[in-house]
Structure formats: structure tokens, C-alpha cells
Amino acid sequence: xxxxRAAGPAAIVLALLAFGGAVTLQAARDGQYPRGGSxxxxxxxxxxxxxxxxxxxxxxxLASDVYWIRAIQHxxxxxxxxxxxxxxxxxxxxxxxTTSLDPYFTIAYRFGAIFLSEEYPGGPGRPDLAMxxxxxxxxxxxxxxxxYHDLGFVHYWHLRDYTAAASWxxxxxxxxxxxxxxxxxxxxxxxxxxxxxxxxxxxxQLLQSEEAWLRRxxxxxxxxxxxxxxxxxLEQVVRxxxxxxxxxxxxxxxxxxxxxxxIPVDPAGTVYALDPATGEVSVAxxxxxxxxxxxxxxxxxxx
Amino acid sequence: MRAVSRIALSVFRxxxxxxxxxxxxxxxxxxxxxSLLIGQxxxxxxxxxxxxxxxxxxxxxxxxxxxFIGIGLVSKEVERRSIYALLAKPxxxxxxxxxxxxxxxxxxxxxxxxxxxxLYAVLAYMTWGTPPQIRSxxxxxxxxxxxxxxxxxxxxxxMLVTALALFxxxxxxxxxxxxxxxxxxxxxxxxxxxxxxxxxxxxxxxAWLARLAYRVVPDLSAFDVKMQVVHGIPVTAGYLxxxxxxxxxxxxxxxxxxxxIFSRRDFK
Numbered sequence: 001x002x003x004x005r006a007a008g009p010a011a012i013v014l015a016l017l018a019f020g021g022a023v024t025l026q027a028a029r030d031g032q033y034p035r036g037g038s039x040x041x042x043x044x045x046x047x048x049x050x051x052x053x054x055x056x057x058x059x060x061x062l063a064s065d066v067y068w069i070r071a072i073q074h075x076x077x078x079x080x081x082x083x084x085x086x087x088x089x090x091x092x093x094x095x096x097x098t099t100s101l102d103p104y105f106t107i108a109y110r111f112g113a114i115f116l117s118e119e120y121p122g123g124p125g126r127p128d129l130a131m132x133x134x135x136x137x138x139x140x141x142x143x144x145x146x147x148y149h150d151l152g153f154v155h156y157w158h159l160r161d162y163t164a165a166a167s168w169x170x171x172x173x174x175x176x177x178x179x180x181x182x183x184x185x186x187x188x189x190x191x192x193x194x195x196x197x198x199x200x201x202x203x204x205q206l207l208q209s210e211e212a213w214l215r216r217x218x219x220x221x222x223x224x225x226x227x228x229x230x231x232x233x234l235e236q237v238v239r240x241x242x243x244x245x246x247x248x249x250x251x252x253x254x255x256x257x258x259x260x261x262x263i264p265v266d267p268a269g270t271v272y273a274l275d276p277a278t279g280e281v282s283v284a285x286x287x288x289x290x291x292x293x294x295x296x297x298x299x300x301x302x303x
Numbered sequence: 304m305r306a307v308s309r310i311a312l313s314v315f316r317x318x319x320x321x322x323x324x325x326x327x328x329x330x331x332x333x334x335x336x337x338s339l340l341i342g343q344x345x346x347x348x349x350x351x352x353x354x355x356x357x358x359x360x361x362x363x364x365x366x367x368x369x370x371f372i373g374i375g376l377v378s379k380e381v382e383r384r385s386i387y388a389l390l391a392k393p394x395x396x397x398x399x400x401x402x403x404x405x406x407x408x409x410x411x412x413x414x415x416x417x418x419x420x421x422l423y424a425v426l427a428y429m430t431w432g433t434p435p436q437i438r439s440x441x442x443x444x445x446x447x448x449x450x451x452x453x454x455x456x457x458x459x460x461x462m463l464v465t466a467l468a469l470f471x472x473x474x475x476x477x478x479x480x481x482x483x484x485x486x487x488x489x490x491x492x493x494x495x496x497x498x499x500x501x502x503x504x505x506x507x508x509x510a511w512l513a514r515l516a517y518r519v520v521p522d523l524s525a526f527d528v529k530m531q532v533v534h535g536i537p538v539t540a541g542y543l544x545x546x547x548x549x550x551x552x553x554x555x556x557x558x559x560x561x562x563x564i565f566s567r568r569d570f571k
Contacts, residue, residue, distance in 0.1 A: 057492045058527040062359040065352045069344050104534040106442065107348055212437060 049100020064101035088124035109137035148172035248276035314406020357422035373468025374480035443535030460526035491523030
């Protein structure tokens with residue numbers, strides 16, 4: 001009886017030791033034989049959203065959540081990748097599967113379109129796939145004004161096709177429950193096209209969005225626009241004060257000349273970069289406003 | 304009626320003795336831990352995901368209970384030979400089947416009710432901790448009464464699966480009953496595909512057989528409105544009534560056949 005009582009705790013201790021040993025061996029094996037690329041491999045097995053929808057039986061909504069989390073993690077992991085070029089090759093397949101499993105997953109379409117159209121290296125720079133995803137959303141819910149609006153936005157911001165953007169904003173305005181600012185937005189697109197004022201108008205409207213992420217994006221973009229305005233003013237000042245023969249442009253010199261009260265910083269608090277040879281002003285590489293849109297200067301320059 | 308309720312209560316007590324309520328603890332842990340962790344991973348979709356998870360877990364846990372207890376309802380009594388003692392009492396065979404079925408449905412009802420309360424509690428906590436501006440962007444309110452529509456149809460589906468398990472349990476072994484019930488559950492999820500089979504094949508005979516299968520196999524996909532309620536898409540009262548009515552009539556048919564088979568079974 002005593003022996004059998006003692007056997008109980010001994011068995012538990014042995015079980016814990018065995019489990020600890022197994023975990024140690026697992027860690028040693030993972031250290032010696034790292035296993036990478038499991039996401040790619042698993043995705044290659046099931047790439048069809050409709051096949052997965054059937055495999056998931058009645059649990060397709062839950063499966064879509066899993067794929068959505070994977071899409072976010074993939075995007076974040078690639079965007080923050082250090083020491084290698086980010087590849088966003090799985091982003092569209094993951095979003096496509098997510099939205100096939102749950103065709104009403106609004107945020108997957110809207111966030112997904114933002115992720116896909118973001119310029120490389122901040123995103124894959126694929127506005128075509130962003131539009132494909134949003135059109136899939138429209139096929140699922142043809143009366144959802146947000147999808148038309150986002151399509152207009154992709155045309156406006158990434159493709160600079162203002163006529164198409166105006167058309168999509170107009171279609172968004174025609175949907176039930178569409179906000180009343182969509183009509184003037186479409187008009188602004190047609191009238192002013194790509195000028196900085198209309199960009200400011202678009203982003204100011206988006207500040208009123210219900211989505212926190214869109215409001216954050218709007219604040220960021222408005223700061224970029226503020227920076228572009230400030231750069232214009234600074235360049236005018238810089239050009240008025242040529243450096244002495246053989247000298248180079250510098251903020252310190254302009255401050256010494258009392259042209260500027262201090263070294264100018266962008267709306268994110270980083271000192272503007274000044275090209276010592278040409279006097280060109282730009283947002284510094286380390287600024288939180290980077291990446292500035294690749295051609296934003298051209299797109300948003302006043303005509 | 305008294306005999307039926309006594310059998311039902313004994314099935315319920317047995318399920319409690321078999322530690323079936325432990326699944327409720329697991330369900331609560333799953334939901335609470337998810338609600339704490341998932342907000343970090345989902346870009347503001349935590350309430351949607353908790354609803355998906357809660358409804359899916361209610362359905363999955365109920366399915367396991369319905370199949371794994373349902374298949375033993377009759378066969379266990381036969382294996383233990385306690386069926387002789389039972390049938391020697393003034394209990395008819397139809398009463399026996401009805402009591403067994405009602406007992407498991409009662410177990411499922413208590414489980415589903417507790418899981419629903421736990422889901423609402425977690426959703427209330429999450430709603431309380433979310434600013435109104437973010438809440439206004441949700442497809443449906445956090446504490447949404449419409450979730451009960453999905454829960455109701457999940458419960459009717461579980462009743463139907465229980466009836467299937469009990470039906471198979473009247474004439475086959477537990478393993479075979481589990482396989483057949485689970486198989487029918489899976490086929491039932493694809494049933495809607497059979498309706499439009501004529502669009503896939505050219506053969507009129509094959510299309511006719513597919514349409515026949517559509518009518519005979521339980522149409523379980525119709526009971527799944529989880530996605531609709533989570534996204535705030537209306538599910539009409541008419542749909543609920545017709546689907547529940549379909550389910551109840553199908554259950555009646557299965558139980559009647561089960562009773563017929565069980566009544567003719569010779570235990571000598």
C-alpha cells in the first residue's frame with residue numbers, strides 16, 4: 001500500500017522529466033535544423049478559397065479569421081523585415097482566401113486594398129490586386145459604398161487617374177447610406193484633379209471616417225502634405241540666399257544670417273534634409289513621414 | 304409521459320456523471336483567453352472574431368456531445384445488458400427511445416444555454432472596454448440579440464444530429480454509428496451543392512439522383528446563419544420558422560424509424 005502510494009508522485013516526477021527532456025530535444029533539433037517557410041508550404045497545399053470553404057464545413061467564418069490573422073502577420077513581418085528585401089507574395093492569396101471564406105468580411109477587403117496598393121517596400125505596390133479585391137467585395141455586397149469609395153481612392157492616390165477616381169466616388173455617393181461628402185469629393189476630382197488642395201480635401205474628409213486606421217492614415221498623409229507646403233516655402237527662402245562662392249547650402253548658415261529663426265523640422269519633428277550642392281529641400285530619410293509617396297512631389301505639386 | 308421524463312432525467316444525470324459539463328470550462332477558458340489575446344492580432348476585428356469563435360465552438364462542442372453520447376444511448380444499454388431490466392419495467396420501447404432522446408437534448412440545451420451566456424458575458428466585457436467611436440464601425444452591436452437566431456438554429460441542428468446518432472445506435476455498433484453520423488453530418492453540409500447538380504453533369508439520371516439525395520439527406524447547411532448574424536445581415540423570422548420546422552419534422556421522421564427498428568429488435 002505504502003509502495004503504491006509512493007509510486008504516484010514518482011510517476012508524476014518521471015512524467016515531468018520525460019516531458020522536459022522532449023522539449024529540450026525539440027529545442028535542440030530546431031536549433032540545428034531550422035524549419036523555415038512553413039507558411040508558403042502550407043498555403044501551396046490549399047490555394048483555392050472555394051475549396052477551403054468546403055473543407056471548413058460550417059466553420060468557414062472562423063477559418064476566415066485565421067487567414068485574416070495570417071494576412072496581417074505576413075504583411076507586418078515583411079514590412080518590418082530587416083536585412084532582406086520584403087516579399088509580399090502571400091499577401092493577395094491570403095486575402096483572397098479570407099474573403100472567399102467570409103465574403104462579408106469588410107475590413108479584409110478595405111485593409112487588404114490598402115496593404116496591397118502601398119508602394120514598395122512599404123507594401124507590394126499592387127494597386128491592380130487591390131482593385132481586384134475590392135471588385136470581389138462589390139460582387140459580394142453591391143450596395144456597400146465603402147468599396148466604391150476605396151476603389152476611387154486607389155485610382156486617385158496610386159494610379160493618379162482622376163477621371164476614374166471621380167467616377168468611383170460618384171458611384172459610391174449613389175449607394176444607400178453613403179455620406180454626403182462623396183458628391184463634392186467626386187466634383188473636386190473632376191475639377192482639380194491631382195492638385196495638392198484636392199489631396200488635402202480628400203484626406204480631411206477621411207479624418208471623419210469611422211475607422212481608426214483610416215483616420216490615422218489621414219493624419220499621416222496630411223502631415224506629408226504640410227511637409228510639402230513647408231518644403232516649397234523653405235526652397236524659396238534657400239534660393240534667395242545663395243551661398244558664397246565655393247560655399248555650400250546649410251541650415252546653420254541661414255540661421256546665422258537670421259533668415260531662419262531655427263533649423264527647420266518637418267511635422268514629425270525631424271530636421272529637413274538640405275542638399276548642400278543644389279539647395280533642394282526634402283524630408284529626411286529618418287523622418288516618421290517617410291516613405292513619402294514615390295511621385296508625390298510631382299503629383300501634388302501645384303500646377 | 305412520466306416514464307419518458309424519468310428516462311430523460313437519468314440520461315441527463317449520467318451525462319453529468321460522465322463529466323460532460325467539463326466542456327463548458329474549456330469553452331469559457333477558450334473564449335476568455337481569446338478575448339484577451341486576439342485584440343493584439345486582428346486589427347480591430349476582435350469582437351467579430353470572438354463572435355465567430357463563440358458560435359463555432361458552441362456548434363463544435365455540441366456536435367461532439369451529440370455524436371459521442373448519442374451513439375451510446377441504446378448500444379450501451381445493450382452492451383451492459385441493462386436493457387433487459389429496463390424493458391422488464393412498464394416502459395414501452397417508443398417511450399425508451401423518446402426518453403433517451405429527450406435526455407440528451409436536455410443535456411445539449413443546458414450546454415448551449417451556458418455557452419451562450421458565457422459568450423454574451425465576454426462580448427459585454429469587450430463592448431464595455433471599447434470607445435463608442437470604434438463601436439460605431441462594427442457591423443453589428445457587440446451584445447447583439449440577433450446572435451440568438453444563430454444559437455437557435457445551431458441547437459436545432461444539434462437536435463437533428465442527436466436523432467441521427469440515436470437512430471444508428473439502435474441497430475449498429477458505437478464505432479459504426481459514430482462514423483455514419485459524422486459522415487451524414489459532413490454530407491449534410493454539402494447538401495446545397497446537390498440541388499444544382501444538373502448544372503455540373505449532363506446526365507439527366509445523375510441529376511435526378513442528386514436531387515433525390517438533396518431531399519433525403521439532412522440539409523444541415525441551412526442551419527448555418529452564423530456568418531449572417533455576425534455581420535448584421537438580417538435573418539428573417541420566416542426563414543427561422545421554416546428551417547426549424549424542417550428540422551423538427553426531419554427529427555420526427557428519424558425518431559419514428561428508430562423506434563420502428565428498435566421495436567422489432569430481438570434481444571434474446
